[in-house]
Amino acid sequence: MPETETEAVTAEGTGAATSGATIELENLTKRYPGNPNPAVENVSMEIKAGETVIFVGPSGCGKSTTLKMINRLIEPTSGRIRIGDEDVTDIDPVKLRRKIGYAIQSSGLFPHMTVADNIALVPKMVGWSKSRVKDRVEEMLDLVGLDPREFHGRYPRQLSGGQQQRVGVARALAADPPVLLMDEPFGAVDPITRDHLQDELIRLQHELHKTIVFVTHDFDEAIKLGDRIAVLRERSHIAQFDTPEAILTNPTDDFVSGFVGAGAALKRLNLTRVRDVGIADFPTVTVEDPLQTIFNKLRNGPHNELLMLDRQNRPYKWLRRGDLMRARGSLARAGQLVHDTVTRDATLHDALEAVLTDSGGRVAVTGRRGEFIGVVDMKTLMDNVQELLEADRLTAMEHQHELEEQRVHQTEQELEGGGGGV
Amino acid sequence: MSPSHQSGSGKGPATPTRPPGEHDVKGHAFHDEESDPSPAPAAPARRITWRKLVVLPAVLTVILVITYVWITNIHLDSIAENSLSGGNVQLRWWQHVRLTAISTFWVLIIAIPLGIALTRRRLRKAAPAFTALANIGQATPAIGLLALLVIWLGIGPRTAIIGIVIYAVLPVLSNTVAGLRAIEPNMIEAARGMGMSGRGVLLKVELPLAVPLILAGVRTALVLNVGTATLATFGGGGGLGDLITSGIQTQRMPVLIIGSVLTVVLALLVDWLASLAELALTPRGLEER
Ligand SMILES: Nc1ncnc2c1ncn2[C@@H]1O[C@H](COP(=O)(O)OP(=O)(O)OP(=O)(O)O)[C@@H](O)[C@H]1O
Ligand SMILES: [Mg+2]
Numbered sequence: 001m002p003e004t005e006t007e008a009v010t011a012e013g014t015g016a017a018t019s020g021a022t023i024e025l026e027n028l029t030k031r032y033p034g035n036p037n038p039a040v041e042n043v044s045m046e047i048k049a050g051e052t053v054i055f056v057g058p059s060g061c062g063k064s065t066t067l068k069m070i071n072r073l074i075e076p077t078s079g080r081i082r083i084g085d086e087d088v089t090d091i092d093p094v095k096l097r098r099k100i101g102y103a104i105q106s107s108g109l110f111p112h113m114t115v116a117d118n119i120a121l122v123p124k125m126v127g128w129s130k131s132r133v134k135d136r137v138e139e140m141l142d143l144v145g146l147d148p149r150e151f152h153g154r155y156p157r158q159l160s161g162g163q164q165q166r167v168g169v170a171r172a173l174a175a176d177p178p179v180l181l182m183d184e185p186f187g188a189v190d191p192i193t194r195d196h197l198q199d200e201l202i203r204l205q206h207e208l209h210k211t212i213v214f215v216t217h218d219f220d221e222a223i224k225l226g227d228r229i230a231v232l233r234e235r236s237h238i239a240q241f242d243t244p245e246a247i248l249t250n251p252t253d254d255f256v257s258g259f260v261g262a263g264a265a266l267k268r269l270n271l272t273r274v275r276d277v278g279i280a281d282f283p284t285v286t287v288e289d290p291l292q293t294i295f296n297k298l299r300n301g302p303h304n305e306l307l308m309l310d311r312q313n314r315p316y317k318w319l320r321r322g323d324l325m326r327a328r329g330s331l332a333r334a335g336q337l338v339h340d341t342v343t344r345d346a347t348l349h350d351a352l353e354a355v356l357t358d359s360g361g362r363v364a365v366t367g368r369r370g371e372f373i374g375v376v377d378m379k380t381l382m383d384n385v386q387e388l389l390e391a392d393r394l395t396a397m398e399h400q401h402e403l404e405e406q407r408v409h410q411t412e413q414e415l416e417g418g419g420g421g422v
Numbered sequence: 423m424s425p426s427h428q429s430g431s432g433k434g435p436a437t438p439t440r441p442p443g444e445h446d447v448k449g450h451a452f453h454d455e456e457s458d459p460s461p462a463p464a465a466p467a468r469r470i471t472w473r474k475l476v477v478l479p480a481v482l483t484v485i486l487v488i489t490y491v492w493i494t495n496i497h498l499d500s501i502a503e504n505s506l507s508g509g510n511v512q513l514r515w516w517q518h519v520r521l522t523a524i525s526t527f528w529v530l531i532i533a534i535p536l537g538i539a540l541t542r543r544r545l546r547k548a549a550p551a552f553t554a555l556a557n558i559g560q561a562t563p564a565i566g567l568l569a570l571l572v573i574w575l576g577i578g579p580r581t582a583i584i585g586i587v588i589y590a591v592l593p594v595l596s597n598t599v600a601g602l603r604a605i606e607p608n609m610i611e612a613a614r615g616m617g618m619s620g621r622g623v624l625l626k627v628e629l630p631l632a633v634p635l636i637l638a639g640v641r642t643a644l645v646l647n648v649g650t651a652t653l654a655t656f657g658g659g660g661g662l663g664d665l666i667t668s669g670i671q672t673q674r675m676p677v678l679i680i681g682s683v684l685t686v687v688l689a690l691l692v693d694w695l696a697s698l699a700e701l702a703l704t705p706r707g708l709e710e711r
Contacts, residue, residue: 073615098617108612112630112705121626122616155707171616181615 020050020211021084021178023070028079030065038077039065041235049178050209054222056259057232057239063215064183066236070213071100071181083179098126101172101180101210105187107164109156115141115167116152122175140170143207145200162193166200173208182214186221198224219259223248223270231256245271249389250396265389269349274342277384279365279374284309287316291331295324307364308335313371315341315364341366344373348385351376470701478694482687489683493676502674505665515684518661521579521651522644522692525586529643533591534636537598538624549599556592564589564650568657582659586650590643597639601632630705637703641696648689652681662688 024047030040040062047053055063068074070081072093080089088096109118116137123133141148144166156164165185172180186194198221205212216222222229223244230241233255240252248264248271251257260267283301285294286309298306298321310316317335327334340354341364354363355378362377498506540549559567568585575581605628613623629636655663662685669678 068615071615073611094617094619096617097615100617102612102615104608104612104615106608108608108615110609110613110627110631110707112707114707121618125617125622157707 017208018176018178019209020048022049022082023047023179023211023213024080024082025066025070026080026082028066028069028081029077030062030069030074031077038235040069040076041237043079043236043238045230045238045241047211047213049211051227052205052212052214052225054226054229055213055215055232056217056219056222056229057236058234058259059217061232061234062236063217063232066232067181067183067213067215070179071097071102073097073102098122098175099177099179101175101177103168103172103180103182103185105184106161107156107168107185109164109167109171111156113155114152115146115154115156115159118156118167119171119174121171126175128175136174140174141167143173143204144170146170160193161189162197165189165193165197169201169204173204173210178211180210180212182212184215184217187216194221201225219261220267220270223267231259245392246396246399249392250399265385266349268388268392269352269385270347272348272384272388273344274346274348274351274365274376275344277348277376278380279344279376280380282307282364282375284372285319286313287311287331291324294319294331298324305360307338307372307375309372312369315366315372318360338364341370342376343367348381352381355381470698474698474701478690482690485683485687489680493680496676498676499674501672502676505668505672505674505677506680511665511680511684514660514662514664514681515688517659518648518651518663518685518688521582521586521654521659521661522647522688525583525590525647525651526640526644528583528587529590529594529647530640532587533594533639533643534598537595537602537636538629540595540599541602553592553596553599556595559588560590560592564653565656568653572657577658579654579657579659582651582654582657582661585657586647586654589650590646593642593646594636594639597635597642598632601635601639602628604635605631631708634700634704634708637696637700641693641700644692644696645689648685648692652685 023045025043025045028040028043029038031038043066045053055066057063065074069076070083072081072088075093076089080087082088083096083100109115113121119137119140120133123136128136137152138148141151146163146166151159151163151167156167159167165188168185169182172182186197189197202225214225226244228241228243229247231239231247233239239259240247240256245268247256248260248268251260251264257264283297283303283305284307285297288311294306294308298304298319304321306319307315308317308319315338317337319335323334323336324331336359340358342351342354343366351363355361355376362375364375365373367373493506536552539545540552564585567588568582571581571585575584609627609631610623613627618626651659651661652663652666654661655667662681665677665681666685669675669681
C-alpha cells in the first residue's frame, strides 16, 4: 500500500529525487573469527521500496551487524544481498556504499571539515560538477532545517548535538541515494531534540520516499518512525516483522510483548491521528462580535460555553456563561486563554494529553495556519479508543485464525505428500 | 529557524504568535536550544598573533647582539682569533643548519610512512617490534651510536646524518602511530560507510586528524636534531660542535661560548619556526577555541 502512493507523490512532488529501492536479504549469516556462534544467523528479509523498516532488539542481538552487511561494511560470511534488482553481494563495496546513505550515532561528522565540506563529500566522490555540489549543499541544509548562510562555513564542534545530527542526515542524503541506513542516529541527543529529529525524519521521508533501514533499541521510536518493525532476538533472528499496529496488538510471543513493554493500548494511541476521529463542531464567536451577540449565543447555545476566535480565526479564549458577568462585561478580562491546541495530524496520544491537562476536558483542533476546525473531547476520544482496540482485537483474531488454517492446510498437504511418496 | 517544525508530527502549530525559536511541546512554550542561533563564529580568530611572530626573534636578536658586542670588545689571542675569523663561524653555522635540515628531511621520509604502514590492518601486528627498534635507536647514547657508525661507515657528513636520523626517528614514528590510533573508530566507519576507498580514508580523514600529533613529533625531532648535530663533529660532520670541541680542547672560553650560544639560538629558532608551522598546518576545525 505505501509504494503506490509513494510513486504518485514523487512523480508530482519533488520530482528530481531518487526514491527508494527494494532490499532483499537472503540467508545472511555473519560469523566473527574466534567465535563459534554466529553474530547473525540466517536472516532473510524483504524490504519494499520507499519503506521505513526499523530493527529493534536487545543490545548485542546483531542489529548493527545486520545493517552493516547491507552496505558491506561488514562482509557477510554467507548469504546474498540484493538492492533494487541488483545482486550486490560481490560488487565493489566502495561503489556500493556511494549509492547508500549511511548515518550513525553522534553524527560521525569529520571535525576538520566545515559543514559544507562534510555534506559535499559523497557528491564530489561520485563526480558531480562544482556548481552542482554547491547548490546541493545549500539544498540539503535547507532540507534538514538549517539556514545555509549561517551553518555553511561552521565546523562540527561549533554545532549542538542535534544540529550535528541533522548535518549527518544531510550528508547521508547528499548524493541522493535510494537507500538510507541509520544506526541509532538519534541515540545520543536529549529527548526533546530527539523528538524534533524524529519529526524531521518523518517529514523528510514524506518528501523523499527513500528506503530507510533504521536501527534503534527504543521501541517508541520504532513505533513512531516505522512503516514496519522487525523485532530481533539474539543472532538477529526475526521474532516478528510487521506493522507497528500489528506488533502492538498482536505480538507473536512473550519475547515481543516483553519488548513492546507495558501500556500497549496507550502506545496504540500514537498510531492514530486526530483526523481519523470525529472532530465535533463548537459554537464560536469572534473578538469583533458585539457583546450582545456573544451574550445571546451563550444563553441559547447547546453548551454553556463558547470559543472566541481572534481575527485570523484562531482559537483565542474559552468563554463560559458566568465569565462575562464576573468580568463586568469587559471582554478583555473575561474567559480563559486557550493554551493548547492540536492539529489534525496530531496523534491521539497528543490529543489525550491536551484533553487531560485542560480543565474543560476538550481541546481545539486547528488547521495548517492555526485556524479553528473543531473540538475533540474526552468522550470522543474514549469511544474511538474503544473502537480501535476492539477492531485491532478482531483483526488479530482473524489473523491468528488464518495462520492456523494455513498450518492445518500445510500439515494436510505434507501428510498427503508423505502418503503419496510411500 | 524552520518551517519544518510546524509540519512535524502535528503537535499543533498552536499559537502562531510564538517567537521564532520557541516551540509548543505539549502546550508549553519550549525554547528550542537548537534553533537558537548561537552567535556565528565571528571573524575567524587570527591563529598567528603578532606576539608569537615578534617576541622570540626579538629575544634571539638581543642575545646575538650582546654576544657580538662582547666578542668584539675582549682581547682574543691568536688561537681564538683563528677559530673565530675567516668566516669559520658562518661556515659552522650553515653546516649545522644543513645537518639539521637534511636529517629532519630523512626522519620525515622514514618515520611518517612507516607510522602509516604500521597502523594499516596488515602490519598492525608488526608495530611493537618497530617501536622497540626505534626505542633502541633513541636509548643508545648518541655519541656511542655515532662511534659505532664511524667504525662501520667511516668518517664524513653522511655518517653524521645517519646517526642523527636514527636518533630522531622515534618521536615522529611514535607520534604518527599514536595520532592515527587515537582517531575514533566511528570516524573511520563513517568514512568507509560513505564510500571512501582505503586511500581516501587515509588522505582525507586519518592524516588530517592525526596532523597535530604528527607535527608535535616533528617539532620534537627538529629540536633534538639541532642538539645531536653538535655531535656530528666527532663523525667529521662539522657544524657548531666543531667550535665547542675546539674551544674545549684549546681551553679558549670565547670560542666555546660562541659555539654554545649559536647552538641554543638555532634550537630556539627552529622550535619557533616549527611552532608556526604547527599553527599553520593544523586543520581549522581541530583547533581548540
Ligand atoms: N568486530 C567484532 N568481532 C567480534 N564480535 C563482534 C564484532 N562486532 C560485533 N560482535 C559481536 O556480535 C554481536 C552483535 O553485535 P552488534 O553490534 O550487531 O549488536 P547490536 O544489536 O547492534 O547491539 P547494540 O544495540 O548494543 O548496538 C555481539 O555479540 C558482539 O559482541
Ligand atoms: Mg549497534
